[in-house]
Amino acid sequence: MKEGFSLTGKDAVLFDMDGVLYDSMPNHSKAWSIAMDHFGMHMTPHDVYMNEGATGHDTVSRISMRDRGCEATQEQVDEIYSYKAALFRSMPVAPVMPGALDVIRKVRLSGRQVLIVTGSGQKNLIERVQRDFEVARDHMVTSFDVKRGKPFPDPYLRGLEIAGVSADRAVVVENAPLGIRAGVAAGIDTIAVNTGPLDDSVLESEGCVMLLHSMQELSDWLG
């Protein structure tokens, strides 16, 4: 944690999507749990939140190794992830996270660039976020845009490339341990917003510069 951290000298803010801009993690958690049960594996809410930010492919591979002791084939991964994605789409629309619209507005008003960097491959939410937050598709990085997802730094490095700024002039906003790890690995000061059930210490141990508990709190911090 950095004492007295501020946005001075920062030109771009890179936002994660699920659990930051949308209160979508409860739906993801249910969908993963049902899908994994259907295919003879098991994911608790804690498992879902600990894997949050990883691509669907990486999540299925990790749980397959743990529960079945073997790698999932590409075909199995595709089948399980499609099943989970369909369940997610059938659920009630996830609400915008309270305070998130204000945060984006304030960042833009301050003259900084806004980018979205998500491990998601949920096309419906990727389309919706462009409308709700007025972010162009070319200012988004999704699971379709990088080979290696979070916790690798690749998605955030791609975000820096798009923004045309160096790591020290950017900030990441994340809610998940693997997401914070990715931001930190990209060399970017990362703000944790703990909107889920994990202990603060789990997020803090990944090296965030500060930790808040809601997007509303982040909005208030921005002033």
Ligand code: CA
């Ligand atoms: Ca997230």
